[in-house]
Amino acid sequence: MLERFLNKTTFESQDDFAENFKVNIPENFNFGYDVVDVWAKEQPAKKAICWTNDRGEHIDFTFEEMKTYSDRTAACFQSLGIGHGDKVMLILKRRYEFWFSIVALHKLGAIAIPATHLLTKKDIVYRNNAADIKMILCAGEEIILQHVLDAIPESPSVKELVSIGPVIPQGFRDFHKGIESAPAFVRPPERNANGDISLMYFTSGTTGNPKMVAHDFTYPLAHISTGSYWHNLHEGSLHLTIADTGWGKAVWGKLYGQWIAGATVFVYDHEKFNPADMLQMIQDYRITSLCAPPTIFRFLIREDLAKYDLSSLEYCTIAGEALNPTVFNTFRDLTGIKLMEGFGQTETTLTVCTFPWTTPKPGSMGKANPQYDVDLLRMDGTPAEDGEQGEIVVKYDKGKPLGLFKEYYRDPELTQQTCHDGIYFTGDVAWRDEDGYFWFVGRTDDVIKSSGYRIGPFEVESALMTHPAVVECAITGVPDEVRGQVVKATIVLSKEYKDKADEELIKEIQQHVKKVTAPYKYPRIIEFVAELPKTISGKIRRVEIRDKDSNN
Secondary structure, eight states: OHHHHBSOOOOSSHHHHHHHOOBOOOTTOOHIIIIIHHHHHHOTTSEEEEEEETTSOEEEEEHHHHHHHHHHHHHHHHHTTOOTTOEEEEEOTTOTHHHHHHHHHHHHTOEEEEOOTTOOHHHHHHHHHHHTOOEEEEEEOHHHHHHHHHHGGGOTTOOEEEEEEEOOOTTOEEHHHHHHHOOOOOOOSSOOOTTSEEEEEEEOOSSSSOEEEEEETTHHHHTHIIIIIISOOOTTOEEEEOOOTTSTHHHHHTTHHHHHTTOEEEEEEOSSOOHHHHHHHHHHHTOOEEEEOHHHHHHHTTSOGGGSOOTTOOEEEEOSSOOOHHHHHHHHHHHSOOEEEEEEOTTSSEEEEOOTTSOOOTTOOBEEOTTSEEEEEOTTSSBOOTTSOEEEEEEOTTOOOTTSOOEETTOHHHHHHHEETTEEEEEEEEEEOTTSOEEEEEESSOOEEETTEEEOHHHHHHHHTTSTTEEEEEEEEEEETTTEEEEEEEEEEOGGGGGGOSHHHHHHHHHHHHHHSOGGGSOSEEEEOSOOOBOTTSOBOHHHHHHHHHHO
């Protein structure tokens, strides 16, 4: 498969990769037809997915079966009026129907919008209206279904609701009955253009609602460097990326680059992460490649690894937040495997990483991926020197690189703020050493990274402000050994509640936030104060709160 897109497929050094790595982009590229269906034709029995869950169920899917099921799903969606450019939100956790559906949407030229199952009614209403979502396909669990149903009266664009079961409430269509009874799939006569939008993610910001990051149909090809070279996958690989399908990390590690490389994607569908269970999966299924955020590895190294046969594990990669060198060293000492770090955003693919030919430096993100023209800029826009902090940027004055997002959908002003003068400004700060390795410092804004999640203060503050006790509030991140950061709320109480500033009120506010917005965003730390630090213009100085916390 790689030979279809690359003139040279093996590389020996960073210089070799920089000089010779070039993706040949076909016209009207479509991942469904040009990757999935090609594998189905050339190696129909080749295993695409190895799926299991925490109830002991297990199913394998070959590429021939993936073609069959994605075609049936596409035909079902066609019968529901889904076609080119229509937006479909997928709330499917780690169910295998996600893979049927996203490939089907690609084949139709529609726009897939994966979303986390942790969204509440308010979150879903916002997304429905911001994107004009036409259909929602979700896991058939009562709490998810209820949130979706509650959102519909305020979501005029949504025309169809589909559940994969087991619960199929009134108002929802049955996904599996739909694909069984659908007519034969007929490929749409209108072919997608490479620049058409195929995928969108809502990603958290700090000054407003979540942004809609739009990618075009060539985006999967940008993950060749992710799967074949960062993950170091080959046709015999069984790869596990620990991520829910609602997050961008899923298509980084559970779909595009992995299948282009010819690897099998391992999916463990579980409700609650348990490090012992995950180690058991690695042992029992003979997983060869693992990618997870540092939080996961912090939990893994606390287990007795000697109890498990991890001899199948060949390669491990890590991303999602800054890696503590202690985790790197401990995991290497216990397993003999070096964690190969990588960095990227929802707006990009892999931009900085440790490729197999690069010796990792514990705590460093690695070197710039030559797929992008990566640099560090000072506040004044001039290049930062080695050893000096600067904002990570991607230059595209010589042409837009493969994998850089198309736009913030329906927000030209925000797009212009981050992409101008031939430069994409990531909002992340790092420094580069004399060997070209990048070292992460933090965000230029206030996004909090906790257990691999990106949490925008605005969303949590908005939820807090709906509680009658809260007059003003500020959300910041507090360093945490296990989660990287945890959410802290600094709150000014209303007069009626000032005498009730106790643990009971803290718990009440925490439960309130869990109900109003996604539960993972709730503040684990709450501090009550008389007033918030502000600038002369009245803006809250979160940096002052963070500095105070770091000095305590």
